[in-house]
Amino acid sequence: MSTDTTALDDLDFTPSGLAVGDDVADLLFREARTVNAFADGEVTDAQLEAVHDLVRWGPTLMNTVPMRTLVVRSAEGRERLAAHMAEGNRARVLAAPLTLVVAADRDFHEHLDVLAPHLPDPHGMFPDPDAREALARSSAWLQAGYLIVGLRAAGLHVGPMAGMDATGIDAEFFADNGWRSIMVLNVGTPAGPESVRPRAPRLSWDQVSAEV
């Protein structure tokens, strides 16, 4: 595959109209499920780095790439995080092989001389911390989408959770670096078929689109 462009002519399309096979479509989206109970077994740093090496290439606003990740692995770290989760999520955090706190870095602009050297004044463009935080949150959510796909591409399963005291998490872990937590992800492999709920419905293309 050329590094510059991919011509449609070079791709084999499946009956579903995709350029990836059914196995990939199933792994990343169609059969992937939110997991509530995980099997024993470690999620390694090498796996996390492989996922990051993949998903860091996803586009963000002005290449700001503001998503940050706190890896919660130690027993003490789990206890500190669980105390700020909604009650129904605490046991899940304590039991998961690994938990990630996905966060937005409102000081992303400190890296822009490297990330976006084409900008005339990358530092001076973002004087307002509140505006930076809003931009960081948007692109961090966008990157969270890439991250979930990337974890699945590494054969891992996720249990995303938003039931949490985000302000409490930020005070607990991010007092020094100013990161803002947006989501918590349990990561591992499913304990078994009973570790996922029945598939919830989705909307049709007609329900979510319009054309002009």
Add this chain to the structure above:
Amino acid sequence: MSTDTTALDDLDFTPSGLAVGDDVADLLFREARTVNAFADGEVTDAQLEAVHDLVRWGPTLMNTVPMRTLVVRSAEGRERLAAHMAEGNRARVLAAPLTLVVAADRDFHEHLDVLAPHLPDPHGMFPDPDAREALARSSAWLQAGYLIVGLRAAGLHVGPMAGMDATGIDAEFFADNGWRSIMVLNVGTPAGPESVRPRAPRLSWDQVSAEV
């Protein structure tokens, strides 16, 4: 592949530590690039539906799936949209094979009796339009991440743009349904190697992560 779980034992891992091949990793992330100039050729409704059929399975907060998409295909629609884009993005919108306005629907709760029937009072849970809009924006950005990956999985390339008057776009197109635009995506296939900029750097895993 089982519909319930995917055991790691069933997957073949590549040297990069992924469960998908290099061709897929390249197509979705590593060689995928933001495209500024597109080749002639139509992006069909069938392609858009195939992408939606794939990415609609991505998880969102409480299965709210609030992302909406305005498909801008007609000459008149392009002109109306281009008028609200930043000056540097106008010609791109007019020239692209297809442009999508990605939006958040703050009235997502009207679908929750179908999407989240396990919630005790799905309509009554979300009385405040501002709180709904904040939640809708977060999950719509998350879904926008899935959408970009899904378009690439269909062999398409994207040119994401945030340089726009979002309030103007919302008044122009969404006065009746209350959608809130978050991003504009040009979609097609690249005109050639010159239609992408040199690859901008990314941060290392050590720069974007911490562990407890």
